[in-house]
Amino acid sequence: MDISFEQRMQEAAQLPRIYFDHAATTAPRPEVIQVVMSVLQDFYGNPSSFYKEGHKAARILEESRALIANGLHVLPEEIFFTSCGTEADNWAIKGVAHARQGKGRHLITSKIEHHAVLHTMEALEKEGFEVTYLDVDETGLVDPEAVRQAIRPDTILVSIIMANNEIGTIQPIQEIGQVCDDAHVLFHSDAVQALGAVPVHPHDLKCDLMSFSGHKLYAPKGIGVLYKRKGLRIERLMDGGAQERRQRGGTENVAYAAALSKAFQLALETLDEEAQRQTRLRDRLIKGVIERVPHTKLNGHSVRRLPNNANFSFEFIEGESILLLLDTLGYACSSGSACTSASLDPSHVLLGIGMPAEIAHGSLRLSIGRETMDQDIDRFLVDIPLVIHRLREMSPLYDDYVKGKLSCLIPPEGGIDVKITGSYGL
Amino acid sequence: MEYSEKVLDHFMHPRNMGEISDATASGTVGNPICGDIMKMDLKIENNIIIDAKFKTFGCGSAIATSSMATELIIGKTTDEALDITNRAVAEALDGLPKVKMHCSVLAEQAVKKALEAYYLENDMMTPERQERFSILGKDEHSHTDLHGEEKS
Numbered sequence: 001m002d003i004s005f006e007q008r009m010q011e012a013a014q015l016p017r018i019y020f021d022h023a024a025t026t027a028p029r030p031e032v033i034q035v036v037m038s039v040l041q042d043f044y045g046n047p048s049s050f051y052k053e054g055h056k057a058a059r060i061l062e063e064s065r066a067l068i069a070n071g072l073h074v075l076p077e078e079i080f081f082t083s084c085g086t087e088a089d090n091w092a093i094k095g096v097a098h099a100r101q102g103k104g105r106h107l108i109t110s111k112i113e114h115h116a117v118l119h120t121m122e123a124l125e126k127e128g129f130e131v132t133y134l135d136v137d138e139t140g141l142v143d144p145e146a147v148r149q150a151i152r153p154d155t156i157l158v159s160i161i162m163a164n165n166e167i168g169t170i171q172p173i174q175e176i177g178q179v180c181d182d183a184h185v186l187f188h189s190d191a192v193q194a195l196g197a198v199p200v201h202p203h204d205l206k207c208d209l210m211s212f213s214g215h216k217l218y219a220p221k222g223i224g225v226l227y228k229r230k231g232l233r234i235e236r237l238m239d240g241g242a243q244e245r246r247q248r249g250g251t252e253n254v255a256y257a258a259a260l261s262k263a264f265q266l267a268l269e270t271l272d273e274e275a276q277r278q279t280r281l282r283d284r285l286i287k288g289v290i291e292r293v294p295h296t297k298l299n300g301h302s303v304r305r306l307p308n309n310a311n312f313s314f315e316f317i318e319g320e321s322i323l324l325l326l327d328t329l330g331y332a333c334s335s336g337s338a339c340t341s342a343s344l345d346p347s348h349v350l351l352g353i354g355m356p357a358e359i360a361h362g363s364l365r366l367s368i369g370r371e372t373m374d375q376d377i378d379r380f381l382v383d384i385p386l387v388i389h390r391l392r393e394m395s396p397l398y399d400d401y402v403k404g405k406l407s408c409l410i411p412p413e414g415g416i417d418v419k420i421t422g423s424y425g426l
Numbered sequence: 427m428e429y430s431e432k433v434l435d436h437f438m439h440p441r442n443m444g445e446i447s448d449a450t451a452s453g454t455v456g457n458p459i460c461g462d463i464m465k466m467d468l469k470i471e472n473n474i475i476i477d478a479k480f481k482t483f484g485c486g487s488a489i490a491t492s493s494m495a496t497e498l499i500i501g502k503t504t505d506e507a508l509d510i511t512n513r514a515v516a517e518a519l520d521g522l523p524k525v526k527m528h529c530s531v532l533a534e535q536a537v538k539k540a541l542e543a544y545y546l547e548n549d550m551m552t553p554e555r556q557e558r559f560s561i562l563g564k565d566e567h568s569h570t571d572l573h574g575e576e577k578s
Contacts, residue, residue: 318484321437321485321489328438356459357461393443394481394482395482396454396464396482397463
């Protein structure tokens with residue numbers, strides 16, 4: 001190899017860092033920060049107060065709500081501000097469960113949901129609710145027909161993530177929504193990763209409830225939204241004052257609501273062109289990585305995927321090591337390996353798409369964003385083979401493979417549609 | 427979760443990474459399903475470890491603890507090397523995050539696995555020494571056992 005890792009590490013010190021973790025969070029846009037500053041400075045009143053400062057703040061809040069509703073093609077009274085996407089998920093699921101338990105105590109979700117949904121479901125199981133966790137195929141897709149078959153007379157809610165946060169697979173939400181509609185079962189979707197990346201219209205998608213978060217689309221952390229179809233009654237999660245049409249107590253975070261509204265407007269202005277641009281960059285990245293690094297596969301669906309998401313498995317090595325080396329070369333990325341979590345189990349999403357644990361440990365998620373350029377992809381494509389090569393040289397598994405003692409699970413040429421069957425059986 | 431400077435140093439510049447073609451004894455521990463495997467090769471002369479090399483599949487701390495373990499045992503007698511515990515490896519690295527302590531257990535196990543092979547092969551295993559290998563029977567991934575209290 002012509003260029004060494006050490007050489008690239010020295011060069012990286014002089015180069016700007018590259019942020020490839022937009023699925024984790026995004027940097028607030030300058031226009032959004034401007035909105036936050038101006039609301040905090042000039043409209044600090046409590047929207048519930050009965051004097052001018054309060055009225056002004058209330059007006060900003062309602063304008064923000066109306067703009068978000070407009071962008072989602074829904075009514076302002078269907079938009080409820082929350083503290084984050086996790087709260088919106090908790091509220092939607094627990095709120096339906098507790099309001100409808102007279103009708104039934106069965107819920108349906110998938111095995112590859114975000115923890116905000118999965119752990120909420122587990123909490124409900126402890127209360128005596130019954131939950132069906134649907135399998136997905138090897139690309140991460142939920143089959144709407146499987147949803148239809150899982151629905152029982154006592155089913156009260158189906159919750160399916162719109163776009164997966166790890167592998168980027170976009171679900172057939174509208175088809176699933178139709179199945180739920182036909183069966184008169186409520187349908188919730190966590191659309192945290194989808195908002196600002198692809199068109200999201202809850203009415204068209206036949207969703208009764210949908211969760212969103214600000215910080216995935218260049219607004220600050222600490223603000224989320226629950227869309228709730230007009231007329232649908234669910235239990236409160238936050239008891240308190242009469243805010244949010246008496247359905248969510250707590251003084252409203254006006255500045256951040258305005259920030260989310262602004263960020264959403266900005267995203268919508270360039271939604272199509274940005275989605276196309278990022279899809280092109282993403283596909284360059286996917287093709288380039290698989291071409292340059294042997295024994296590498298793409299995880300998730302090759303077409304039905306978020307424009308900004310690439311997720312790879314590199315055989316014979318472990319994900320956290322990849323992250324550490326990439327960090328020293330100037331990249332911020334993420335992995336589904338056990339070692340990047342507090343538990344020792346690899347990502348439930350990767351296991352959920354049928355990946356053996358030994359391959360799931362070697363995953364890397366790259367999520368690009370607005371500021372990602374072709375030159376960032378070019379630079380990464382020089383560095384990633386160096387990183388993977390360096391770790392494989394240390395790996396006893398790779399050693400065994402080279403010496404013919406172990407068969408590989410991902411063929412040398414790798415690919416975007418490689419199916420893994422079996423495991424090492426060690 | 428952040429690593430100490432020393433862990434990062436051993437991860438970025440691993441000592442004694444590789445293999446010994448004419449190793450006196452070798453030990454491999456761990457499991458790819460759990461995400462870490464360590465292979466330890468030892469060159470032993472007159473009961474002194476004159477060289478040690480490792481290969482590791484695993485996270486940053488797995489690689490760093492393997493590297494540190496080789497540094498701690500080279501030059502020691504085999505019996506002295508038996509005294510090196512996982513805590514000693516972790517301390518030599520200025521500590522490990524709690525969830526990573528199992529990596530140091532793996533490092534201790536890798537050394538002991540190789541030493542066990544050495545004693546058995548040379549008919550030197552005594553009941554006294556045998557006791558020192560009890561850690562090999564423990565599953566470093568049985569979360570309730572060695573580091574169960576550290577799971578949050």
